[in-house]
Amino acid sequence: MRKLSTAETLAAQIQDGATIAISGNGGGMVEADHIMAAIEARFLQTGHPRDLTLIHSLGIGDRDSKGTNRFAHAEMLKRIIAGHFTWSPKMQELVKSNAIEAYCFPGGVIQALLREIGAGRPGLFTHVGLGSFVDPRNGGGKSNECTTEDLVELIEIDGETKLRYRPFKVDYAILRGTYADPRGNVSLEEEAIDMDSYSMALAAHNSGGKVFVQVRDVLEAGTIEPRKVKLPGILVDGIVEHREQPQTYLGGYDLTISGQHRRLSSNDAIELVSHPVRRLIARRAARELAAGASTNFGFGIPGGIPGVALREGVPYQSLWLSVEQGVHNGMMLDDALFGCARNADAIIPSLDQFEFYSGGGIDITFLGMGEMDQYGNVNVSHLNGNLIGPGGFLEIAQNARKVVFCGTFDAKGSKIDVTPDGLHIAQSGQIPKLVT
Template structure:
């Protein structure tokens, strides 16, 4: 007979010893083993034990008001914390800032992957995640305060490349959570929104000779859980605690949502539209950067709205939205359910998702920003006297092929109004976000430039692009005055050349027809042919090259037009307001070289942007092509008439 592992929460917590290293599961407000946290707090308050624990966790697991890991703030209970997010346990964060406990703030994905290293008996993890940020030992090594001395992050060189080595910390106790357990401790997660790192955490504790305590909502008959539905096998589980319903909510705002658990699918039309306000403006503008057929991550805050915009514009089938918590596909949830997804395609473990992210699997991410400086550095981890933590921000922002930072231009009391397609600032925010130097470097703009990573900064009133010269103002909302509404509320002067208006559709309360833009469905309408002059005119004004697929689409449209002409053609291209990422100039020049070789007699182009002209000239010259890039339309046509008189 198999001995039952079902015990009370108090009996399970009695097994935790002074000085133990404890890890717990949970993501923001979801999948938190609340009954175990409550029992640990109760035991300490009543008995003063266990003392001096080390808490290891990935994302914050609490409501910011005292639940979840926020229960563990009592003096003496914790000695050390290694976490990615402190914002969900402000009293613990305060203790860290006041030098009352040792504390490290490491990237969420690194901690998640370290659970596997612990399980495998490895000394730690090699990763490039964190280079050139505050996690880099040259900039603090992730240490939160002055009493935290030990270096658990080391800079090493492998084959001439810089890497960070993160030291693994052996785990004594793992708090995990599931839906059902049988008496042997086999755990399924049928009603959970996410699976997170439960399996890896259980293995890490078990293989270190520690204990694994699982919180569930119900006990089922022995052997009734199908083998493939068992997410943590009973051989890894020491104790099973059945929680009261209130202690086993899906998240703090939702008791249970079958759609978030993947038990049912709901009609996409049932998802409410966002009101037309600053948040929607930011989400709409950011959505223009979505890569068709690409994989996207969305952060908390303003970026969450992109999921709603994608559903509203019927773009969702053409992109795959993901969260670092493990949700793939569907419509990403927001608020207390952030991290989960409605109508998800699948849910994978958190550490596996970070493997995918770190390996370059993300085509784009949109993340929030608390501070940004002239070099494009972004701070989301420590600002305004508050220790928030980096969460998964560093893994995601450093490894995505394209990064969009999204948020309001100022913070604290900002009031805006949209009238007749124009934006008006009714009341300015109290705090500036665009500062001379960020308080803490969570994202390195110069490091992104070293790696030719495209980076945009989207606000409700303007858009900036990261260039080697620093932040460049490239778009301004209708109704916004650059001097009064932008420069007056920045601590530095951005590069300003030829900013264009933000797309008017963003400020109208009706569908934007975003899908046609993303799929280049109307691209052929930008091309016209004058047979009498044998002139192909290509109007790329305001068009954006997001990826090589956009270049391929343009090549196909131009080649089709040339073949239809039946002869080699002269071409003039309007590049006013044209946008292309710096890492795509060579691919764009390769397309021009192909067209010159096969279809053009001669070609010329014009743009009022001096920077674009310079970059195009450099890219074309590298391929031995005559640049012929003029500032004005008249100059381009005059050149064409000179070389090909009619």
């Protein structure tokens, strides 16, 4: 097979100064960590590749060593353009210390921009980000002092102000699938989500770059059904077979998450909602659910609402649920596995989901809040000196018909007692969330 290679061989091809797009999501979903580990190992041994630009749309990693943590070395990385940072404390520290340039953009914007790059169009034109920290009047997404180049500009189209996110060349895309064949066709059929794999592959290929894909198994030619191919072989330059590849950090492959099987019991989703304060907030939020409404849940406390709603007897089956990773309905999972579900009705590319959201497809969304002022302005991206990133927050909050924010009054050190009679705040936290 001419495209079959090793992670070490592909890592050796990465050039200094390259721009690399990587797909993935927290919890290890579609994370090509075997290839990324080889790139990191080469850097630690040789000092190359160096001065890289890294692009990803949603958070990737385990808050320790995997995912984007593989690139969190000052000389290895020159610049990062990303939508979420909390899964990589090492990367957050590099940004905070001005060791690398950092741009923080909405996750859906990054995905759509990559599609526009792949299609040869002059960047992304959108309303998403107007008035926020991404607006060039408010910093243009630059996230520290050493970041100076403008990547976003204001333009006027038909009398309306829009943002233009400028295109750039993508040299490599590092992706993951389940199966590949000798021609390089790749399926994601047993993965938890699809994410933005195709748009990244298209951007790299049509920029004259290369696409490297990690898969669990390489099959014989003609084995993969055409409808299951997510990356046609014309886009793929290198395949790495990694048979120990897990679906998520939980290990193994759960076919109720990928959609091949259905499980009647929903206890798994309910058990994830264990913290009493989170559970109490989720219970109150669940009272805002309405039958037939297109409903979105954000990361954090809102991620626990589906399980609590089911336990509380809310008519769960009457709702239409979705998350930005591309999942529709099913038992939404929480915490590190936020973004996937058991028994989903549909799993579509994350980019398609974001376009559904940006066009106004959400009736009600439940989102977390880092800070909120008396005017309703909400900050989830820069907290306590750390770069967090909005993920899908901006696409969702700017376009949903109704937004419900879920959170506590403060953080770090708070002591809250929840009893059958009510809630008692025994000690306030050190970091207030309600600010002026």
